[in-house]
Amino acid sequence: MPLGPRPDDVPRIRLVLKLFRVSAIVTGVFLLLLVVMMVARYGLLVDIEYSDAYGFGLTPRELIEERGSLNVSLVILTTHGWLYVVYLALNFLLWRFARWSFGRFLFIALGGIIPLLSFFFEFSVPRWVRAELAKVEAPSEVPA
Known part of the structure; x- marks a missing residue:
């Protein structure tokens, strides 16, 4: 059962939320x-290549290795992998500080796997966080 954020964690949540939004995009x-x-790789059997002599192009992998060109496909693959690790870490911190259910953590983690979902989360997660923070920051009613 989600417990909601602690008042002490509100500044941390705001900072992590800003970083999460950038990471999601x-x-x-x-x-x-x-x-x-x-x-390109599995449908057309080519990789994206860059070299000074040939510029950008779609080239069979063997030719890229022969030419000694930069295989942009591998750069994209590796970069996305590390960016997804950062996305997951920020998702974890939001989950921990906001004290959400583990299911919500897993749901948001799908944003780095399913195309376009991270853009949806870039807008919806801040709404969820603001709703949680409103509960914490609302003045408590004192009975007279």
Whole structure:
């Protein structure tokens, strides 16, 4: 059962929420790049290449290795992986400080796996957090 945030954690929650929103956008952009890369790699059997001589292009993997060019597909793959780790860490901190259910943590974690979902969470998670913080920051009613 979710307990809600503690009053002492409100400043931390606000900071983590700002970082989470940035992380959700950046992770979402790289996830979309990853989808394009996967379609190129497994659908067209090419990787995205960059070299000074040839510029950007879609090239079979063997040619990229022969030319010694930068395999942009691997850069996208690796970068998204590390950005997702940051996204998960910020999700964990929000979950811990807001004291949400574990199911909500898992639900938000899907944002770095399902394309476009992180953009949805970039808008919906702040609403959830503001609702939780409103409960904590509301003046308690004192019976007369």
